[in-house]
Amino acid sequence: MELIDTAKASGLSADYVLFDCWFANPAQIISVKDRGMDTIAMFKKSSRIHYEYQGEPLNIKQIYSRNKKRSVRSKYLLSIDVKVGKDSPVPAKIVWVRNKANCKDWLAFICTNPALSEEESIRIYGKRWEIEVFFKNCKSTLNLVGECHSLSYNALTAHVAVVFVRYMLLALEQRRSQDQRTLGELFFFLVDEMADITFSRSMYIIMEAMIASLQEIFHLTDEQFAAFTVDFESRLPEYLQNALRLQAVAA
Secondary structure (H helix, E strand, O other): OHHHHHHHHOOOOOOEEEEOOOOOOHHHHHHHHHOOOEEEEEOOOOOOOOEEEOOEEEOHHHHHHOOOOOOOOOOOOEEEEEEEOOOOOEEEEEEEEEOOOOOOOEEEEEEOOOOOOHHHHHHHHOHHHHHHHHHHHHHHOOOOOOOOOOOOHHHHHHHHHHHHHHHHHHHHHHHHHOOOOOOHHHHHHHHOOOOOOOHHHHHHHHHHHHHHHHHHHHOOOHHHHHHHHHHHHHOOOHHHHHHHHHHHHHO
């Protein structure tokens, strides 16, 4: 709740707050509602948490067992209106869907906006997966973990902000390019500082500068310039001669 209050105080607003089952409990849901927002959350199959259904306090398993399920082809198995909380109950809708990992199992979502359709509730909750992918990319490829070892809260906050900006730059580039291929390699490139130029490229730059100076100062003819180049390269070790030739071809 403190994080939500901080976000609101910063000028951020939202219609829905998404929770996974670890944080989805009646007290949390009512607190969010009191702040002017609705909740869409996955619920635990707990027998100790009860909801008001047709005037009775029932747990989620009991409510599920008392109602007829929709057909297998339906996008959801069951949708029931309930009330959450004891003192000031909040109207809500519980939607059951089939667990894709186990066709005999089910998952349940709760939405404190009963007017929202079941399909839309499921679609909005699905956005949580994008958040999970976001944190996974930040931790695995953008050095959210391991890059900053400071014990300062301000330093850690700044580090997190920098990492998030890295991600936003990549996400923006992906949307602009409409490239469906993975951006994993770009993530690594963005973390690293600008790569040092290669040794062979450095040698080629030095050679170009030296040749330009010779022509400017001594006004060498084409024959003299060619003879100088051949003589100079012949005095270099073989690996340097090969590097300069590769750079010349690349240029």
